[in-house]
Structure formats: structure tokens, C-alpha cells
Amino acid sequence: MTVARNKTILYALILAFTFISPFLFPDFGTQLATLWLMIIVALTWDMTGGQMGYNSLGNIFFYGTGMYVAALIAIGMVYDVGDYTNAAGGGIYEFTDLQYFGGLALGVLGAGLFCSITAVVIGYLTFGLRGPYFAIGTLGVAIAAGELVSNWDWAGGGQGIALPVYPGDLDTGKIFFYFLFAAVGVGTFLFAKWLYGTRFGAAINAIRDDEEKADAMGIHTLRYKLYTWAMAAFFVGMAGGISAFQLIHFEPLESAYQTINLGIFMVVCVLLGGKGTLWGPVIGAILFHVFKEVTWNYLLGWQWVALGALIVVTVVYFQDGVMGWLLHKRPEWFGIKVEKKVAEQAE
Amino acid sequence: MTAIIEVQGVSKSFGGVVANHDVTMSVNSGMITGLIGPNGSGKTTLFNSIVGYHPIDAGSIRFEGEEISRLPVQQIARRGLLRTFQQTRIYGAMNGVENMLISLPHRKMNIWDALKTYTREDYERADHLLEFVGLYEKRLLKSGDLSFGQQKLLEFAMALMNEPTCLLLDEPTAGINPTLINGLIDRLKRANTEFGITLFVIEHNMRVIMNMAETIYCLAHGELLAQGTPEEIQNDQSVIDAYLGAH
Numbered sequence: 001m002t003v004a005r006n007k008t009i010l011y012a013l014i015l016a017f018t019f020i021s022p023f024l025f026p027d028f029g030t031q032l033a034t035l036w037l038m039i040i041v042a043l044t045w046d047m048t049g050g051q052m053g054y055n056s057l058g059n060i061f062f063y064g065t066g067m068y069v070a071a072l073i074a075i076g077m078v079y080d081v082g083d084y085t086n087a088a089g090g091g092i093y094e095f096t097d098l099q100y101f102g103g104l105a106l107g108v109l110g111a112g113l114f115c116s117i118t119a120v121v122i123g124y125l126t127f128g129l130r131g132p133y134f135a136i137g138t139l140g141v142a143i144a145a146g147e148l149v150s151n152w153d154w155a156g157g158g159q160g161i162a163l164p165v166y167p168g169d170l171d172t173g174k175i176f177f178y179f180l181f182a183a184v185g186v187g188t189f190l191f192a193k194w195l196y197g198t199r200f201g202a203a204i205n206a207i208r209d210d211e212e213k214a215d216a217m218g219i220h221t222l223r224y225k226l227y228t229w230a231m232a233a234f235f236v237g238m239a240g241g242i243s244a245f246q247l248i249h250f251e252p253l254e255s256a257y258q259t260i261n262l263g264i265f266m267v268v269c270v271l272l273g274g275k276g277t278l279w280g281p282v283i284g285a286i287l288f289h290v291f292k293e294v295t296w297n298y299l300l301g302w303q304w305v306a307l308g309a310l311i312v313v314t315v316v317y318f319q320d321g322v323m324g325w326l327l328h329k330r331p332e333w334f335g336i337k338v339e340k341k342v343a344e345q346a347e
Numbered sequence: 348m349t350a351i352i353e354v355q356g357v358s359k360s361f362g363g364v365v366a367n368h369d370v371t372m373s374v375n376s377g378m379i380t381g382l383i384g385p386n387g388s389g390k391t392t393l394f395n396s397i398v399g400y401h402p403i404d405a406g407s408i409r410f411e412g413e414e415i416s417r418l419p420v421q422q423i424a425r426r427g428l429l430r431t432f433q434q435t436r437i438y439g440a441m442n443g444v445e446n447m448l449i450s451l452p453h454r455k456m457n458i459w460d461a462l463k464t465y466t467r468e469d470y471e472r473a474d475h476l477l478e479f480v481g482l483y484e485k486r487l488l489k490s491g492d493l494s495f496g497q498q499k500l501l502e503f504a505m506a507l508m509n510e511p512t513c514l515l516l517d518e519p520t521a522g523i524n525p526t527l528i529n530g531l532i533d534r535l536k537r538a539n540t541e542f543g544i545t546l547f548v549i550e551h552n553m554r555v556i557m558n559m560a561e562t563i564y565c566l567a568h569g570e571l572l573a574q575g576t577p578e579e580i581q582n583d584q585s586v587i588d589a590y591l592g593a594h
Binding site: 198200203205212213214219220221224 | 398420421424425429430432436437438439440441445448449450451452453454456458460461462463464465505509
């Protein structure tokens with residue numbers, strides 16, 4: 001009873017902080033927005049990686065594809081995409097407020113839906129792979145997609161796409177994008193929290209722990225794997241779509257299909273925070289983002305070395321992450337008090 | 348009496364090793380059928396063939412009148428033909444109740460049912476079946492920490508949770524304390540009579556199988572050696588020879 005009330009208070013405090021933080025720290029608006037992006041990609045990575053046991057290195061594919069789909073929808077609704085992206089054209093393209101926000105809304109939603117569909121298609125081809133082969137296979141998909149798109153002139157080719165700037169005050173724009181990311185982030189968290197409590201959530205845990213047994217028990221393993229990845233891809237695709245508008249200009253290899261940056265960061269966030277837990281990816285994303293920004297500021301020149309060291313230390317010595325470590329040290333915090341659980345269920 | 352599983356002339360070789368050769372047998376619906384034979388006589392291979400772990404070289408396997416020898420494992424399992432493993436397979440990181448809940452028959456759910464949380468009935472059913480196999484007290488322990496025998500009982504309970512039509516049990520009493528075996532025989536029989544599940548059991552313990560099964564098949568060197576009631580099998584000279592190695 002009191003545990004439930006404490007939890008509600010905790011969630012309320014976090015939600016309140018979410019609302020006021022961009023006003024408390026106006027200088028960090030974009031940083032906070034990026035933090036939410038990290039939380040979204042970490043949470044969704046954990047849906048397959050931590051909860052289902054399929055470590056994808058290709059989730060960045062959905063981020064990049066989300067960017068492109070959102071941008072192409074927003075532009076395509078108003079102008080001819082080929083003309084718009086033609087670097088030699090030199091035309092001036094104006095967007096009204098309605099065109100901007102309408103394009104953004106439909107673009108971001110469309111990005112999520114499109115990525116869900118591609119997740120099903122790619123999953124159908126790659127979910128036959130296990131362990132490291134799945135990781136490498138999905139990484140290959142992301143790299144190949146980046147190369148293909150950078151050669152696709154209609155979609156801007158290697159130069160990428162420049163989207164219209166936020167109509168209005170730029171500081172307001174920062175807060176606007178912060179809240180977009182925060183809304184998707186909170187949505188992703190609540191969705192994951194709900195999903196892991198369902199029969200479906202238990203079934204994907206079964207796939208993680210022993211897929212052959214799950215097969216033998218008649219669980220629709222392939223179908224559930226596809227659904228899970230499609231759900232993850234929906235949120236990553238939306239986050240990518242928002243990123244496209246926030247960054248204004250993006251290009252295929254460094255910002256959209258950035259396999260070696262965000263594509264790896266999301267995995268490190270989850271490992272750091274604790275794989276296969278609800279809060280682990282969130283905590284990991286916060287720790288990772290703070291660490292990254294601090295080293296970028298105070299250890300400039302050595303920032304990649306520090307980041308590499310963090311990754312190595314996490315992977316070698318701290319595989320269970322913060323949550324795994326806490327679970328080990330303080331099991332009672334996680335309700336692992338056998339008798340009590342008996343009483344609750346028996347009621 | 349109708350046959351629920353019909354194995355017709357099944358052969359299976361692994362390279363030069365002939366594991367099953369021209370095996371024909373049938374499992375009658377609602378009954379307990381036994382499968383015995385010396386080590387390496389092809390019993391587990393036949394089970395694996397029936398549930399679809401590997402394709403067979405020749406012959407046909409029918410379940411409820413339909414050919415299943417070309418279907419993958421999941422599709423066969425979804426028809427209600429389930430097996431337990433000789434090397435027990437449970438989800439070791441989860442506790443007994445979680446293991447049970449995961450074993451709810453997903454074949455009877457569409458995606459919207461799967462997206463529901465567990466109901467009180469699910470929990471009650473899980474508790475009831477755990478009690479049925481005598482694991483109620485240990486249901487909240489990490490399953491991987493249970494003894495081998497208890498894990499076998501848990502796997503059996505999980506199989507019952509899945510509401511199968513027919514259950515293939517691979518040595519259900521192996522590794523189980525002799526004093527518990529009587530209880531297990533009783534539970535297997537009750538699973539058959541109370542839940543109406545057809546059982547097809549591989550067993551080395553003659554006392555167990557002679558007590559349970561209505562019909563027994565005996566394999567040796569991958570071929571069907573004998574079939575009949577427990578009395579007939581017990582008195583069959585070729586079976587006695589095969590078990591004593593006098594051949």
C-alpha cells in the first residue's frame with residue numbers, strides 16, 4: 001500500500017521535473033532533449049536486447065530511416081522532393097506554420113509506422129540468426145542502408161536534407177523539441193512498463209531464456225519477435241523523425257545512420273544501466289549522457305579515449321549494470337521478499 | 348479406440364547410424380502408451396521425429412489424422428502435441444510461478460489476449476498445478492536452484508499448464524528419488540484420467556511403465572522389437588534378451 005503510494009509520488013516527482021527542467025536549465029535545453037533521445041533509444045534497444053535476448057546493432061537503422069521518412073513526408077506534402085533536394089536548383093522554399101507543424105506531425109507519425117513495417121520485413125529475414133550473428137546481420141543492414149541512401153539523389157544523396165527552420169523564436173523551438181522528445185520518451189517508458197507486465201512480455205522473456213523450449217511450448221516465437229521489434233522501431237522511428245526537424249540539416253552517414261555513435265551509445269547505455277530491467281536503460285542513458293558531456297567539456301581531446309574506457313570497463317567488469325548490481329546487493333528493494341509475494345498473490 | 352498418433356514405416360539415419368528403421372506404432376487417444384528399449388535403441392530419436400525436431404528419411408507420422416512429419420516444432424506444439432525433455436528444460440532464471448504462467452497455451456491466444464496481464468484464474472491454475480506436482484512450497488524459488496528431480500516435476504506441471512491433447516514424456520522418472528516415484532506414477536495417471544491427456548512415455552524403470560501403460564512398444568537397434576500389454580511384454584523372450592544383452 002505505502003509502496004504503491006511511494007511509487008506514485010516518485011513518478012509524479014519525475015514527471016514534474018520533466019516539465020520544469022527545460023525552464024530551470026534554459027542553457028541546457030538541447031542537451032536535455034538529447035538526453036530524452038538517449039532514453040528512448042536505450043529503452044527500445046532493451047526491448048529486444050535485454051528482454052528478448054536479441055542484441056541488435058542495427059536499431060540505428062530505424063533512427064536514420066525515421067529521419068528520412070519524416071523529412072520526405074513533410075517536404076513531399078508541399079513541394080516536389082526531387083526539386084527541393086536538388087542542390088543545383090537554388091530555389092527558395094517557404095513553409096507556412098500549418099505546413100511546418102502539419103508536416104512535422106504527419107512526418108513523425110509516418111516515420112514510426114514506416115519503421116514498424118520495415119522492422120517486420122528485416123526481422124523476417126534476420127531473426128533466423130542467433131547471438132552475435134544477429135548483431136552483425138542487423139549492423140550490416142544499418143550500414144548498407146546508410147550507403148544506399150547516400151547514393152539516392154532524389155533524397156538528397158550524400159549531402160542529406162535541409163528542413164525548414166522552426167517558425168518562431170529559436171529558444172521556444174528548443175523547448176518545443178524538448179517536449180516532443182520528452183512526450184515520446186514518457187510514452188515509450190509507460191508502454192514498456194505495461195508491455196513487460198503482460199503475457200506477451202513474459203513470452204519474450206521466455207524466448208530470451210530458452211527459445212527452443214518456448215518453441216516446444218507452442219509460443220509463436222517468430223511472430224512475437226517481429227511484434228517486439230516493430231514496437232521498438234515505432235518509437236525509434238518517431239525519435240528519428242523529431243531529430244530530423246530539431247537538427248534542421250542532416251546527412252546520411254554521420255547523423256542519420258550513425259552506426260558508430262548513437263548506434264553503439266544505445267547499447268552502452270543499456271549495459272551501464274542494467275540489461276533486461278525497466279529502469280536500467282533510463283539510468284544508463286542519464287549516466288552515459290552526463291559522462292559524455294562532461295568529458296566532451298573538460299577532457300577535450302581525450303573525450304573518445306574516456307568514452308572508450310567507459311565502454312570497456314562496463315562490458316568487462318560491470319555487465320549487469322547499475323540495476324543488476326543493485327538487484328544483487330539489495331534484493332529487498334525489488335520486492336524479492338518471498339513470503340510477502342506469496343501473501344499478495346494468495347489474496 | 349482411435350489412434351491419436353500414427354507412426355507408419357518411419358526411418359531416420361544420422362550419417363551411417365540408423366537410429367530408426369521402418370518403425371510403425373500407434374498411440375491410442377486417451378490412453379497411456381509406453382516406449383521402452385535399451386540405451387541407444389532410438390526412443391528419443393523417434394520422439395524428436397514425432398515433434399518435428401528433425402525431418403524423417405521415410406515413412407509418415409500423423410497426429411489426429413493429419414500428416415505432421417514435415418511441420419516445424421512450433422506448429423506441431425500448437426496442435427496440442429507437446430513433449431518434455433530428457434535433459435529437463437525450464438526457464439532457470441525465473442521462479443516456479445513465472446515458469447507456469449509462461450506455459451499458458453499461447454496457441455489459444457490471439458495477440459490481444461497475449462497483451463493482457465495474467466488473470467487471477469491464471470495464478471490459481473498455476474498454483475493448483477504446482478500443488479498437483481508437489482512443488483507449491485517451492486514455487487517462489489528460482490527454478491534453476493531446484494534439484495534435478497524437482498525441475499522435472501516443474502517441467503511436467505508446465506506441460507499440463509499448456510493444456511496439451513497429447514504429451515510425450517521422455518523418461519519422467521529419471522533422476523527422481525525412488526520414494527517420490529510412486530507419487531509421480533499416481534500424478535501421471537491422474538493427468539491422464541482427470542485432464543484427459545493422452546500420454547506417450549519413454550521409460551527405463553520397468554516397474555513404472557508396467558504400472559502405467561496399457562500398451563507398450565519395445566525398440567531395439569532402431570527397430571520395433573515387440574508390442575503388447577505389459578504382461579505380454581514382460582513375458583516376451585526377445586525383449587528379455589534385448590535388455591539382458593543376449594542377442
